[in-house]
Amino acid sequence: MPITSTIRITGSVGANGRNTPADVKAVQQRLNDLSRPPLAKLAVDGVAGPKTKGMIADFQKKVVGLRAPDSRVDPNGRTLAALNNAASERIWSGQGGATPPPPITPPGTAPGMPGGAGAVRGISPFEQGRLDALRAQLKLQPDSAPARDFLEYLANNEIQTLKMILNVQGAAQYVVEAMMGINVALKVGFNARDIVTILTSSAIRLDAALDMMRSWRTAAASGSKAVRALKALGNIALVIQVMATFTVVVDHFRANRFGQGFAEIYATGIGALVPWGGFLNAMQEMLYAANPGIANDPRFGTAFRYLLAIDPIGAGKTAIDTGVTFTELLVKSMFGGQVKGNEVNELIERMRNSPMRFWVEIGESSGEWMGNKFGDWWYRNVLS
CATH class of the missing domain: 1.10.101 (Muramoyl-pentapeptide Carboxypeptidase; domain 1)
Known part of the structure; x- marks a missing residue:
């Protein structure tokens, strides 16, 4: 009608x-x-x-x-x-008789102009100048076609998002680096709509989102791993939640508030409907991508292993197994039953093959330390 x-x-x-x-x-x-x-x-x-x-x-x-x-x-x-x-x-x-509305311009071409090199409706002359400079700089970057296509997608479909990017404060190279991070995300499997959703989310400041994306541009190493870990979450809302948590965590870490930072990670992981291990992997890879130096800091590796060990699902099941088995062994020993050594060993192996492996290793390390520390004294003063 x-x-x-x-x-x-x-x-x-x-x-x-x-x-x-x-x-x-x-x-x-x-x-x-x-x-x-x-x-x-x-x-x-x-x-x-x-x-x-x-x-x-x-x-x-x-x-x-x-x-x-x-x-x-x-x-x-x-x-x-x-x-x-x-x-x-x-x-x-299908009856025709009228001129259709202007079609969406294919990625890589600005409205009415070939090759994504023309004027864009809806932006100021200042913004147009920045856009032209950004186009030129992206052409100089190797393997940057996805980023250039994304830029033209914005020019054709998301003018407000484009204007936000073009008005970011700082050196021009900053935006180029962020676009090359987006380039990595697009190659990994995110689509243009996903990226726009992240950039326009009220949960993350634009500058914080672009900072994270800049850290993704090292596609050969940690940047690509971080993006793949985020993509594995499977839901753009969860990706945004993890990225928003990351900004809070980084602020804590920069102020040397490591306990509060890891507490934020734990709190978000508890509330997110995502596998615990997948969430922690995404957070860890993002931190390593943003600051490669901490990848070799044993404190961070140990802290993430600790968080993995207190997985409320995986560790919880093993914790129940541990408690029940130890109670059973205690009852046996109290009432004169024979406790078989292999029962303890089997429990330890089950723990070793679960998120509670961390606690097994802590126990073994503590045992070695106590043996080295007190073993000689015990032999000299008690057993001799």
Whole structure:
């Protein structure tokens, strides 16, 4: 049916969107208004489910001109503009008769200009100058195509995020290094939308996010390991949570408040719905990437092993096993039963093959120290 009004949304709708019910209903109703048979109408229920996302993707492909639809409608984005264009109904039905809304420019090309080298609508002359300089510097970086494509993605789809980056204070090289860190993240498997979500998150200051991304640019070593550990978390919300915790931890470490820093790591790990080991691995690799010198500091390695050892799930199971087994052995010894040495050894091996391995090693080290410290004295003064 012909549309006679303009819809507005307060947040993104669809895949990885905010999906407030009112916004989702507005998009669902507009999609229904613009669609014709054989397309089935959506239930206007305020839920961004698979059918709603699928219909957004179909609209983006056939009307907006996206070759790789993202199933998402953003405020002030081109998909929303097309939803507010009455001509979209005929275009979507395949009848033509109208000029489609301008398609999303492929990555690497600024609007209306070849090669990502032209003016971008919506930014100031000062910002345009910075953008041109950044483009030129990225071209000089080896293997930087993903970063250059991301920059043009921002120019075409995320003007506000682009403006934030272009107005970052500091030397121009700072932004280049951050973009090369983003380059690593894109090569590991993050997509452009993931990076934008991180940069615009209220949980992390932009300068802090860019600082972390700068530390990722050493793709041959710790930077790549850190990004892979973050990607392994599997959920961009968890990635942001880990990165936000990292900024707090680094502040503590810089002030030599190591106990408080590791306490923050523990508190976040307890509250996060993520495997304990995966969370700690991501945090450790990020710290090593940001400050490679601490990778050789035994204090940090030991602290992370300690945190792994108090895994509330893995260590908890082994702790119960340990407590029950020792109680059983104690009862046997008290009532004259024979305690078999292999029962203790088997328990130690189970602990050694669990997150509680740390405690076994502490016990063995303490035993050796006590033997060396007091063994000779005991022999001379008691046994002789």
